[in-house]
Amino acid sequence: MLALLLVPLALVLASLALVFASERAARRITRPLGWCLVALLAAALLGGHLPATAVAGQQLAVGAAQAGALGAGQVLRWQPAVPPGHVVQGSFDGPGAVLDLLDAEGRHLRRLVAEDDSPQGFTWQVQPGQQLQVRGGAQAGPYSLVLRRAFAPADTAAAAPAPQSPRLRALAQTLAEGGGTAAFWAERAREGTPLVEPLSAREALVTFLWRGTPDTRGVRLFGSPSGDHDPLQRLGGSDVWWTSFRMPLGARLSYRLAPDVPQVRGTATDNRRMILATAQRDPLNPRAFPARTDTALDAFQGFSVLELPGAPAQPWVTPRPGVARGTLTRHVVDSRILGNQRAVWLYRPAGAPPQALLVLFDAHAYRDDVPTPRIVDNLLADGLIPPTAVVLVANPSPEARGAELPPNPAFARFLDEELMPWVRARGLAQPPEATVVAGSSYGGLASAYAGLVLPHWFGRVLSLSGSYWWAPRGEMPGAMMRAYAEAPPRAVRFYLDAGRYESARAGQDGILETNRHLGDVLRAKGYAVTQREHPTGHDYLHWQGALGCGLVALLNPARFAQGLAACDSSAM
Numbered sequence: 389m390l391a392l393l394l395v396p397l398a399l400v401l402a403s404l405a406l407v408f409a410s411e412r413a414a415r416r417i418t419r420p421l422g423w424c425l426v427a428l429l430a431a432a433l434l435g436g437h438l439p440a441t442a443v444a445g446q447q448l449a450v451g452a453a454q455a456g457a458l459g460a461g462q463v464l465r466w467q468p469a470v471p472p473g474h475v476v477q478g479s480f481d482g483p484g485a486v487l488d489l490l491d492a493e494g495r496h497l498r499r500l501v502a503e504d505d506s507p508q509g510f511t512w513q514v515q516p517g518q519q520l521q522v523r524g525g526a527q528a529g530p531y532s533l534v535l536r537r538a539f540a541p542a543d544t545a546a547a548a549p550a551p552q553s554p555r556l557r558a559l560a561q562t563l564a565e566g567g568g569t570a571a572f573w574a575e576r577a578r579e580g581t582p583l584v585e586p587l588s589a590r591e592a593l594v595t596f597l598w599r600g601t602p603d604t605r606g607v608r609l610f611g612s613p614s615g616d617h618d619p620l621q622r623l624g625g626s627d628v629w630w631t632s633f634r635m636p637l638g639a640r641l642s643y644r645l646a647p648d649v650p651q652v653r654g655t656a657t658d659n660r661r662m663i664l665a666t667a668q669r670d671p672l673n674p675r676a677f678p679a680r681t682d683t684a685l686d687a688f689q690g691f692s693v694l695e696l697p698g699a700p701a702q703p704w705v706t707p708r709p710g711v712a713r714g715t716l717t718r719h720v721v722d723s724r725i726l727g728n729q730r731a732v733w734l735y736r737p738a739g740a741p742p743q744a745l746l747v748l749f750d751a752h753a754y755r756d757d758v759p760t761p762r763i764v765d766n767l768l769a770d771g772l773i774p775p776t777a778v779v780l781v782a783n784p785s786p787e788a789r790g791a792e793l794p795p796n797p798a799f800a801r802f803l804d805e806e807l808m809p810w811v812r813a814r815g816l817a818q819p820p821e822a823t824v825v826a827g828s829s830y831g832g833l834a835s836a837y838a839g840l841v842l843p844h845w846f847g848r849v850l851s852l853s854g855s856y857w858w859a860p861r862g863e864m865p866g867a868m869m870r871a872y873a874e875a876p877p878r879a880v881r882f883y884l885d886a887g888r889y890e891s892a893r894a895g896q897d898g899i900l901e902t903n904r905h906l907g908d909v910l911r912a913k914g915y916a917v918t919q920r921e922h923p924t925g926h927d928y929l930h931w932q933g934a935l936g937c938g939l940v941a942l943l944n945p946a947r948f949a950q951g952l953a954a955c956d957s958s959a960m
Contacts, residue, residue, distance in 0.1 A: 455533070464521070465521045468514055470535070476514055478509065478510055479787075480500070482522060482530070482533075483506065484524070486501060487510065489519075489520060490519040491515075496685070504752075507784065508786065511662070512665050539650070542651040552593060559572050559626075573627075577672060581597050592635055593632055593634055594632065596643070597620075606619060607648075608646045608649050609646075612925075613641065613925070614889070635696060635923065636923045637697050638700065640696070640923070644692065646665075646668070669689075669690060669691065675695075691929070702936075707762060712768075716735045728784040734816065739768075743774040744943050745776065747807075748760060748827060750827060751782035772936075776943065779807075781807070793831055795871075820845060820846060821848070823846050824943065825850070826849070826935070833868060836856070836906070849882045857896065857899065869902070882915055883937075885934045886904075886922075887930065888900060888924070907919045918942075920955070
């Protein structure tokens, strides 16, 4: 009898929890502990179990957030209330959980957000019957899912120039004589893609390829050497789509190919970002980055790798037998100043107490995609840096990243008054001359700003493709250069790294030019600056090598001055 009474009570509590979740999500407030208590109470009343699967077919509309408690291994599904052909942008947060896209039959199509990658944004083009599925991790916890925007498709067209590649010109002749492409694709399956043809002792012609279908309307290259999303051209009426670039033999980059990128009724920026809806790995290139277990899950995970013969080795990235491994632990740090909380990972080196400290932004990328703990382990094993602790600082959300990492006095206060005292309380703080603040893109910009306003904590700045074009709304680009030019010099040493494929576009200086400008300003002010440029783009594949070079340059400059083959860009 008691059990019969408890079951309806549990169902009522669960229903109230769902209503409460919707109201809280509408107010954009998350209280993970409260959700966990509601979930545990409901589970207890149901005999210790949460429902395994939500019924497929629930509609998820744009702007209507789903949030609540997710049981261990629990599965929830929704159908997006968005017409087919529209492109959706959304965000997901659920520690330990994954967000997948399923077809109408419930079969896996692609992973939109991987385990431990949230909070993270996602983009895809809706097809009939598709479902979104959230699967909980090993432990219960809160989750939130929202479809933020949907874009209607628009029409486009493309031109077709003659190929530069000798191999493609020969194929064009074969097609003109009535032949087909089967032998060409069999050759590419054996030799791989992209197609690389020598031009000189220093250059090669690199041709990116896609095998289309009769329905393929177009293909674009994400990660192009031009720095743009270049279209591939169709070879006659065949299934061969191509685009070619002259590249130095030292080039390294990761890329994706995006067939039938939707064009929507949005801004130019909106349409540029639509490439994320279909971008996927090159099916004829076996090399993938990053080396994650779920990269093979579907073609939309990770990137394909292009490394020409002269690309410098990245000796500190791969695991080595016999190398002592430091420890990595996850923590959560609350900020009264910013009104949020974030994950922070602490790495402690093996075998010796730390003598240096690395504070690195964008922990979601520098924990696994760029294996920072392993890189530090290997640098220590090679005797290139002193024992170094690492603080990996996560972003509370993609939106928070865009607000916090560009020069932000409130975020600087968080570093100064909350994060670094927290680090010091755990015995990891070091003198500023032994403390490196580092990041890439906006993280590089944030690092330079931290060196300017917090030199009592950070005496070393490691910037990888820093976004120095940035300026507050209404100001001229290059605010960081002006700030350093106007301020008295600090006791700060810099390592600036940028890619030659990050140059000016649409008449505005790019990351390459603005990094050069910042370097000039710093040297004119008397700062010690090590500056490197490489034939690469805005790319974690390159940054995983450059991170190690920057650490040696800043923490062991005498050894760096002797030369390291992995860090030499003079021959590229």
